[in-house]
Amino acid sequence: MSVLVYIxxxxxxxxKISFELASYASSLAASLNVPAVALSLGKVDNxxxxxxxxxxxxxxxxxxxxxFNALDNQAIAKAVAQAAQxxxxxxxxxxxxxxxxAIAPRLAVKLKAGLVSAVNGLPVSTEPFVVKKMLFTGKAFxxxxxxxxxxxxxxxxxxxxxxxxxxxxxxxFFDPEMVDADFHIQIKQTNKVTGKVLLSDADIxxxxxxGMKAAENWAPLExxxxxxxxxxxxxxxxxxxxxxxxxxxxxxxxxIIAPNLYFAFGISGAIQHLGGVxxxxxxxxxxxxxxxxxxxxxxYGIVGDVAKVLPQFIEAVKEIKS
Amino acid sequence: xxxxxLIGNVPDTTTKIKFNAxxxxxDANGVQWIINPWDELALTRAMELKEAPGSTVETxxxxxxGRAETEGTLRKALAxxxxxxxxxxxxxxxAAYVATQLARFAGEFDLVFAGIEASDxxxxxxxGMLAExxxxxxxxxVSGLNIEGSQVIVNREIDGGSQTLxxxxxxxxxxxxxxxxxxxxxxMRGIMMARTKPLEVLQPVDAxxxxxIRTFEMPQPKAACRKIGEDQAKELIYLLRDEAKVL
Numbered sequence: 001m002s003v004l005v006y007i008x009x010x011x012x013x014x015x016k017i018s019f020e021l022a023s024y025a026s027s028l029a030a031s032l033n034v035p036a037v038a039l040s041l042g043k044v045d046n047x048x049x050x051x052x053x054x055x056x057x058x059x060x061x062x063x064x065x066x067x068f069n070a071l072d073n074q075a076i077a078k079a080v081a082q083a084a085q086x087x088x089x090x091x092x093x094x095x096x097x098x099x100x101x102a103i104a105p106r107l108a109v110k111l112k113a114g115l116v117s118a119v120n121g122l123p124v125s126t127e128p129f130v131v132k133k134m135l136f137t138g139k140a141f142x143x144x145x146x147x148x149x150x151x152x153x154x155x156x157x158x159x160x161x162x163x164x165x166x167x168x169x170x171x172x173f174f175d176p177e178m179v180d181a182d183f184h185i186q187i188k189q190t191n192k193v194t195g196k197v198l199l200s201d202a203d204i205x206x207x208x209x210x211g212m213k214a215a216e217n218w219a220p221l222e223x224x225x226x227x228x229x230x231x232x233x234x235x236x237x238x239x240x241x242x243x244x245x246x247x248x249x250x251x252x253x254x255x256i257i258a259p260n261l262y263f264a265f266g267i268s269g270a271i272q273h274l275g276g277v278x279x280x281x282x283x284x285x286x287x288x289x290x291x292x293x294x295x296x297x298x299x300y301g302i303v304g305d306v307a308k309v310l311p312q313f314i315e316a317v318k319e320i321k322s
Numbered sequence: 323x324x325x326x327x328l329i330g331n332v333p334d335t336t337t338k339i340k341f342n343a344x345x346x347x348x349d350a351n352g353v354q355w356i357i358n359p360w361d362e363l364a365l366t367r368a369m370e371l372k373e374a375p376g377s378t379v380e381t382x383x384x385x386x387x388g389r390a391e392t393e394g395t396l397r398k399a400l401a402x403x404x405x406x407x408x409x410x411x412x413x414x415x416x417a418a419y420v421a422t423q424l425a426r427f428a429g430e431f432d433l434v435f436a437g438i439e440a441s442d443x444x445x446x447x448x449x450g451m452l453a454e455x456x457x458x459x460x461x462x463x464v465s466g467l468n469i470e471g472s473q474v475i476v477n478r479e480i481d482g483g484s485q486t487l488x489x490x491x492x493x494x495x496x497x498x499x500x501x502x503x504x505x506x507x508x509x510m511r512g513i514m515m516a517r518t519k520p521l522e523v524l525q526p527v528d529a530x531x532x533x534x535i536r537t538f539e540m541p542q543p544k545a546a547c548r549k550i551g552e553d554q555a556k557e558l559i560y561l562l563r564d565e566a567k568v569l
Contacts, residue, residue, distance in 0.1 A: 010482050071480055073462060077454070097481045101438070102462035102496070105450025108418070114532030115417060117446045130536060135443050139339040141539045142443070148532040184459045185487045188475070192483040200481060204568075228569070246465065246500045247479060252335055252441060253359045253499060261568040272335050278541065282566045284558065285547070295547045300561060304552030316559035320569065
C-alpha cells in the first residue's frame with residue numbers, strides 16, 4: 001500500500017508545487033499509515049530527486065525517458081497507472097495545474113478510481129474518505145465522499161504549503177511498459193515564458209482591471225510585480241480588450257489562484273472575478289469607487305487613483321527591500 | 323467529419339448560491355440555467371470549423387446528461403447552430419457516471435469538444451475520462467484548434483508557456499478561454515429553427531458513481547477591509563510586512 005505522488009519537472013527542475021505536493025502526499029500517507037512514494041518521469045537533474053526526501057518522501061521512482069518531457073497526458077497517465085499498481089497505491093496525488101488536470105481523469109479511469117479535483121487540504125476524514133473542495137468558483141465548499149478503493153486527487157496550489165520532514169529516501173529506476181504508440185502528440189513549437197513568475201507558482205500576484213484605463217498603463221504594475229517577485233494577472237475585461245494575454249485572466253472563466261498576497265488595481269470585483277481570487281490569504285484593493293465590491297473581499301484597501309498609489313507602493317517596496 | 327460538443331447545464335455565473343436547510347442539496351429555486359461558459363466557447367469554435375471554406379464538418383451534435391429541465395440549455399445550443407441534441411435522461415451523479423453515459427455514443431464522432439471545467443462543481447474530469455473510456459487521443463487546456471486533413475493542430479497552454487501540437491483524429495479536445503473569441507449569441511432565425519431540430523432522449527446505462535457530495539458549506543465571512551488614505555499608500559506596504567506578514 002502507498003500514497004503515490006506524481007512529480008512533474010520543467011526543464012529538469014522541480015517546481016514549487018512539486019514540493020508542496022510531496023509535503024501533502026507524505027502527510028496523507030502518515031494519516032493512512034502507509035509510505036509516500038514519488039514518481040518522476042522524464043529527464044530531470046539528479047540533484048532534484050533527493051530534494052523530495054526533505055518533504056517526507058521515502059521512496060522515489062524515476063524514469064528519465066525524455067519522451068515524457070513532451071507532457072503527453074496519455075503516455076504519462078499510462079506510466080503513473082503502472083506505478084500505482086506496482087506500489088499498491090490507494091491514493092494518487094497530482095498537481096491541479098494544466099498537466100495534472102489532463103492526466104488525472106485518464107488515470108482515474110485506468111485505476112477504476114474516483115477523482116476529486118482541486119482539493120484544498122488533507123481529507124476531512126479517512127473512514128469514510130471525505131475531502132473538501134471549493135465549489136461554484138469559491139461561492140461554496142463541498143465535502144465529497146470518495147467511494148472507490150483507489151482515489152485520485154489533484155491538489156490546489158498554495159492550499160497546503162510546504163512541510164519539511166527529512167527522511168532517508170531510496171531512488172529506484174522505474175521501468176513502465178511503454179510502446180512508441182503510447183506517445184501521441186507531435187510538438188511543433190514551444191513558447192516558454194521566461195523571466196516571469198508563473199501565476200500558478202506565484203506567492204504574490206499583482207493584478208489590474210479596467211480601472212487601469214489602457215494597456216500602456218501597465219508599466220508601473222509590472223515594475224511593482226518585478227520588485228516583489230510577483231506574477232501578473234488581470235480581470236476579464238482587460239484580456240477581452242486585448243490589453244493583456246488570456247493566460248493572465250483570473251476569475252470564474254479564467255484561472256483560479258490562491259496566492260499569499262493579491263493586489264487588485266482598478267478591479268471592481270464582479271462576483272465572477274472574486275471567485276477566482278477569494279482563496280488568496282491577503283487581498284489588497286485599490287479602486288476609486290468606494291462602493292466597489294472588491295472592498296468586501298479585501299483585507300486592505302485604498303479608495304483612490306491607481307496612478308497615484310502605484311508609485312507610492314513601488315517606493316515603499318524599494319525601501320523595505322533595501 | 324462529425325463533431326460532438328459536450329454541454330453542461332450550470333447556474334448563471336451571477337447566481338447567489340443557496341442550499342437546503344441541512345446543507346445537503348443545492349437549492350435550485352429561482353436559478354437561471356446557462357450553457358457552461360467553456361462549452362459555449364467550444365460550440366462556437368465547432369460552428370466556425372463547420373462554416374470555414376472547404377470544411378469537411380458535416381454535423382455538430384450536442385449532448386448532456388440531465389433531466390428534462392435541462393432541455394432549455396440544449397435548445398439554446400441548437401439555436402446557436404448545432405444540428406442535433408442528445409440528452410441522457412439521468413441525474414449527472416458524478417464525472418465517472420456522466421462519462422460512462424456519454425461513452426455509449428461518443429465513439430461515433432471524429433472530434434469531441436469538452437470544456438476544461440464546469441462552473442458549478444468545478445470538476446475537470448468528464449472530457450478526460452470520456453477520452454480514456456473511448457481509447458482516443460486527448461489534449462487539454464486547448465486555446466486554439468484547426469483541422470488539417472487527418473491531423474488537428476492545437477495550441478495548448480502548459481505550465482510555463484504554450485505549445486503548438488499536431489495530433490491525429492479521433493480527438494477529444496478539452497478547451498479553455500481563447501478557443502473562440504466570444505461565445506456566439508443565438509439569432510432569432512436560429513431560435514426558431516432550434517424548435518424543430520431533433521433532440522433525442524436516451525435512457526441511462528447502469529453505472530455507479532465513485533464520488534458523492536455529502537454536505538455543502540458557505541465560506542467564512544471576511545473581516546472588514548482596513549482602509550488607508552490615498553496619500554498614505556506607503557503605509558499599506560509596511561502593514562503588509564509588519565501586520566499581515568506577507569512581505
